[in-house]
Every structure is written in C-alpha cells, then in structure tokens.
Amino acid sequence: MSDDIHALSGAYAVDALDDIERAQFERHLAGCEACREEVDGLRETAALLAETTMTTPSAELRDRVLAGIATVRPLPPVVPPHAPTGEGLPASPAPTTPSTRGPRRRWLTMVAAAAAVMAVGVGGTVVAQQPWSEDSSEAPRLSAVDRIKAADDVQTFRHRFPDGAEAVLYRSPSLNEAVVVTHDMGPAPDGKVYQAWLQHDDTMVSAGLMPEGPDNVVPLQGDPATADGFGITVEPAGGSVVPSKEKPVLLVEFT
Numbered sequence: 001m002s003d004d005i006h007a008l009s010g011a012y013a014v015d016a017l018d019d020i021e022r023a024q025f026e027r028h029l030a031g032c033e034a035c036r037e038e039v040d041g042l043r044e045t046a047a048l049l050a051e052t053t054m055t056t057p058s059a060e061l062r063d064r065v066l067a068g069i070a071t072v073r074p075l076p077p078v079v080p081p082h083a084p085t086g087e088g089l090p091a092s093p094a095p096t097t098p099s100t101r102g103p104r105r106r107w108l109t110m111v112a113a114a115a116a117v118m119a120v121g122v123g124g125t126v127v128a129q130q131p132w133s134e135d136s137s138e139a140p141r142l143s144a145v146d147r148i149k150a151a152d153d154v155q156t157f158r159h160r161f162p163d164g165a166e167a168v169l170y171r172s173p174s175l176n177e178a179v180v181v182t183h184d185m186g187p188a189p190d191g192k193v194y195q196a197w198l199q200h201d202d203t204m205v206s207a208g209l210m211p212e213g214p215d216n217v218v219p220l221q222g223d224p225a226t227a228d229g230f231g232i233t234v235e236p237a238g239g240s241v242v243p244s245k246e247k248p249v250l251l252v253e254f255t
Helices: 004-012 017-031 033-050 059-069 098-124 144-149
Strands: 155-160 166-172 177-183 192-200 203-209 216-219 229-236 249-253
Touching: 004 017, 004 033, 017 098, 017 144, 017 216, 059 155, 144 177, 155 203, 155 249, 166 229, 192 249
Parallel strands: none
Antiparallel strands: 155 166, 166 177, 177 216, 192 203, 192 229, 229 249
16 A cells, blocks of 8 residues: 555545545554554644634635645655554554654644644534545546546446445446445444455455444455456455355346
8 A cells, every 4th residue: 555545644634535534544544553643633723623612714815725735635644664554553652842843743744734724614614625626627537426426337236235234346447446335334343344345257356354343335356357256255354365165245247
C-alpha cells in the first residue's frame, strides 16, 4: 500500500472520505500507530473547535480564507522507517521527537482553518469539504457504491444468509471495480477472519480481508472486471494465500 495512505488521517478524522477510502484507511489504521495517534489528536482539536463560539466574519475575510484554503495540501504524519505500514502487522511505537511533532502542528493548523471555512460558509453547520483538493470547484465525489451503481454495466448479486444477514456485491466491469456491502453479518469464529476472493478460471485470488463488524462496505482488491466469480471464506487470522478447504461462506458466479 502506498505511503499516500498516511495523508488520509486528517480527512478520516473529520469524516470526509468516501466509502472505499474509509474502508482502505481503517484496514491500514489497525496496523499503523502513527496514524492512530494522528487521528486521535485531530479529533480532539475538531471537538474543541466545535465548542468555540463563532463570530460572523467580514465578507472580505470570508472570501480571503475561502480563496486561500484551496491551496492548502495536508502533510502525512512522519512514520519511522521501522514502523510497518502493511495491513494486520503489529506496529512499533513511534518515538516522540520534534520531527514527529512538526507535521502534527501543521495538520492542526490546516484543520483549524478548514473548520473556520466550514463554519463561515454555513453559519456553524459543518459541511464535508476536501481541503486537499486542488480544484475547489470540483463537485462532491460519489461513494464507491454509488459510483458503481451509476455505471451502465453494473451487476448486483444479493445473498441472504439463514440467520437474516445479507451480503450484496456490486460490480462494474467497465470501471474494474467491485464492492461488497454487508448487513448484520455475524463475526468470524475466534482466531479466524473472513477473506474475500475473486475467481479467475480455476484459480481463487485474494481480494482482501474483511473488517470486523456486522455492517461494512468492502472494496475488492484485484481485477474484478476479468473475474468469473466471487467468494467469502473463513481463514486463520492474517488471511491465507489459497482458500481453506472448509465450506465457503458465500460463492457467487458472475454472469
């Protein structure tokens, strides 16, 4: 996974990610202590800002802040060279040094400015604005599910489990994207995880581990456009290279 994933900590803290980015970042967050600390600090600052009494700024100040914020680009937290960034790996404690505090101060300044712009623009109602966008006129991005649903070739595969849980797969070959949405899905057995797979001919290729929790939006890794099918299996913690021989939780054939 690219180091750019660290730069999403600020957007995650203020709930400005779409579904696919949020799912990717939450998997990364489980193994990155630096990002967890960054998110905690940013949320504390956002909470303090929410309690601050806002005064009505002049029109000139509002226009100047709105014009300037579009040029602000967030910096990712400094991650020590030995800190793992892979999914599911144990994180090493990040040393507290001046070099790790600098980026956080810049992040807090950026979030404070962004929060001020949000409050100025709507009289105290928070709006999801992406301060890292270089084009302030860009329309809000669709969520992963909505983007795939809007595709002309979208395919929907819905499966209801005996206990009432549901898994819905949305796939668009033209976008080469697929996402699984789960509702009320029970937990994997102790010491196990759910793992998603894409079938290519007679080979099952891992499409990523599914996060814990009954309700999730899980973007599939790999190449869903050329896949013949999809499956969910129960695997040992950390996942498997090939599916276990246990009966799959779900198998879907693409038609």
